[in-house]
Amino acid sequence: MITMEHVCKSYKIAKRNAGFGEAFKALFHREYEVIHALSDVSFTIHDGEMVGYIGPNGAGKSSTIKILSGILTPDSGTVTVDGRIPYKDRMRHVKEIGVVFGQRSQLWWDVPVIDSFELLRDIYAIPKETYHNNLEELTELLNLKELLRSPVRQLSLGQRMRCEIAASLLHSPKILFLDEPTIGLDAVSKIAVREFIQKQNEVHKTTVILTTHDMQDIEALSKRIILIGKGRILLDGTLEDIKRGDAGIDETVAELYRAYDIE
Amino acid sequence: MKKYLSFFRLSFTMGLQYRAAALAGIVTQFAWGFLEILVFQAFYEAEPEMFPMTMSATASYVWMQQAFLALFATWMMENDIFDTIASGNISYSLCRPIRIYHMWFSQSTATRVSRAVLRCFPILIVAAFLPKNYRMAKPASAGHFGLFVITLILGLLVTVAFSMLVYVLTFFTISPQGVRIVFTSMVEFFAGAIIPLPFFPANWQRVLELLPFASMQNVALRIYSGSMTVTEMQKAVALQIVWLVALTAFGNLLCRLAEKKVTIQGG
Numbered sequence: 201m202i203t204m205e206h207v208c209k210s211y212k213i214a215k216r217n218a219g220f221g222e223a224f225k226a227l228f229h230r231e232y233e234v235i236h237a238l239s240d241v242s243f244t245i246h247d248g249e250m251v252g253y254i255g256p257n258g259a260g261k262s263s264t265i266k267i268l269s270g271i272l273t274p275d276s277g278t279v280t281v282d283g284r285i286p287y288k289d290r291m292r293h294v295k296e297i298g299v300v301f302g303q304r305s306q307l308w309w310d311v312p313v314i315d316s317f318e319l320l321r322d323i324y325a326i327p328k329e330t331y332h333n334n335l336e337e338l339t340e341l342l343n344l345k346e347l348l349r350s351p352v353r354q355l356s357l358g359q360r361m362r363c364e365i366a367a368s369l370l371h372s373p374k375i376l377f378l379d380e381p382t383i384g385l386d387a388v389s390k391i392a393v394r395e396f397i398q399k400q401n402e403v404h405k406t407t408v409i410l411t412t413h414d415m416q417d418i419e420a421l422s423k424r425i426i427l428i429g430k431g432r433i434l435l436d437g438t439l440e441d442i443k444r445g446d447a448g449i450d451e452t453v454a455e456l457y458r459a460y461d462i463e
Numbered sequence: 464m465k466k467y468l469s470f471f472r473l474s475f476t477m478g479l480q481y482r483a484a485a486l487a488g489i490v491t492q493f494a495w496g497f498l499e500i501l502v503f504q505a506f507y508e509a510e511p512e513m514f515p516m517t518m519s520a521t522a523s524y525v526w527m528q529q530a531f532l533a534l535f536a537t538w539m540m541e542n543d544i545f546d547t548i549a550s551g552n553i554s555y556s557l558c559r560p561i562r563i564y565h566m567w568f569s570q571s572t573a574t575r576v577s578r579a580v581l582r583c584f585p586i587l588i589v590a591a592f593l594p595k596n597y598r599m600a601k602p603a604s605a606g607h608f609g610l611f612v613i614t615l616i617l618g619l620l621v622t623v624a625f626s627m628l629v630y631v632l633t634f635f636t637i638s639p640q641g642v643r644i645v646f647t648s649m650v651e652f653f654a655g656a657i658i659p660l661p662f663f664p665a666n667w668q669r670v671l672e673l674l675p676f677a678s679m680q681n682v683a684l685r686i687y688s689g690s691m692t693v694t695e696m697q698k699a700v701a702l703q704i705v706w707l708v709a710l711t712a713f714g715n716l717l718c719r720l721a722e723k724k725v726t727i728q729g730g
Contacts, residue, residue, distance in 0.1 A: 269558045304555060305552070311477060323559055323561050
């Protein structure tokens with residue numbers, strides 16, 4: 201079970217106006233602006249749930265994922281994931297979770313994919329049999345057979361993303377965080393990724409938290425939606441709750457963003 | 464422990480695939496080694512009694528230094544590590560059950576060793592067959608050779624522990640440039656990379672020998688060439704161990720602090 205209660209996180213950002221004079225002034229006096237990435241965020245997610253976490257760019261989605269995966273420490277509030285406090289107990293926590301950041305790569309660029317997988321096996325100390333079974337299953341489901349022996353730098357984005365997702369599941373985590381897993385993918389890869397996530401949730405009861413801008417992801421995957429804007433949770437409910445009449449999902453969400461003034 | 468060994472293995476094999484870089488390195492090191500020896504030779508002929516080391520010991524020092532350059536050159540750093548910090552890719556490493564410090568330590572040790580393995584043999588073989596004054600001599604004794612290997616490893620670890628400080632400080636500064644330039648120029652000068660420490664003025668030398676820089680290449684290279692007394696050797700090895708412990712402890716502490724305060728760059 202994942203709970204976040206009254207979590208706040210802010211960043212300090214140096215700001216200045218354009219121009220040489222301003223740059224010179226900033227040498228002596230720097231102006232900072234405090235950005236509240238998260239203010240008073242609370243929610244609970246139960247085991248085996250699949251939750252879509254949506255909101256415009258800069259709403260605080262990634263910050264939430266980073267706090268839940270133990271990378272960032274919140275300024276205030278309490279966070280527990282299966283009884284652990286992620287940022288206090290990082291090493292123990294991360295063994296039980298899998299994370300995919302759609303815009304980054306966790307595979308080693310210059311070596312074949314399988315080398316990265318074997319390194320991950322050693323990092324997570326995955327028992328031989330578990331590794332073998334998981335690898336076999338993931339290879340089958342994500343169609344990786346032809347990819348495992350190629351260097352990562354020569355894979356297409358869609359191929360790489362399939363490998364990234366496999367990499368994050370080798371150690372059979374109970375919770376999977378997906379931060380924009382379908383970003384930049386073509387239709388075929390998108391559907392493949394969605395179907396796989398769906399199956400993973402059904403078969404292994406993996407809790408999935410998914411951030412995305414692709415509303416079809418949400419439509420295909422998650423029954424529950426959490427909408428965040430300007431660092432606040434604005435809505436927590438089902439897709440049906442927010443849908444009005446037969447407006448498409450994109451229109452519905454755009455309407456919501458406008459209604460909450462968070463575009 | 465096994466995970467860090469796997470890290471070492473992967474980085475090592477990755478290092479071995481850069482053949483062209485190794486070839487270019489070998490050529491550079493030969494040219495540099497010859498030049499250096501010619502310069503020392505000129506000084507030696509001018510006034511042999513003012514020379515703090517024998518010419519043959521100096522030649523051995525230079526060739527060993529060129530052969531194992533990749534182990535000790537602090538200007539060769541892991542650009543991968545700087546990139547992960549600047550781009551925010553570090554977030555992936557942070558969500559693994561792995562200590563960042565240990566991971567980077569094994570990674571940079573492995574890269575250095577793989578580079579040195581690729582480069583050292585051609586240099587050592589050719590240097591052993593050069594005409595007398597330019598030649599790399601045999602080690603002073605079997606004991607000297609054994610101690611040379613041990614101090615070479617200790618020196619490598621001290622060098623890595625020192626560069627670790629640069630990586631960890633980059634967590635705070637984001638850009639590695641400043642810290643890197645200051646650190647590497649200090650090391651180059653004070654470690655005996657440009658001229659061996661015995662060539663420094665006596666009272667400078669007394670201070671320099673206590674600094675961590677002297678625990679890098681200086682000890683192994685001078686032991687090989689037989690230009691250290693037994694008590695000097697004992698003291699030098701003890702100092703290497705002390706610096707290794709101190710630098711890793713400090714680096715570890717700093718790294719933990721950085722992990723707590725880290726902000727991930729990019730969305």
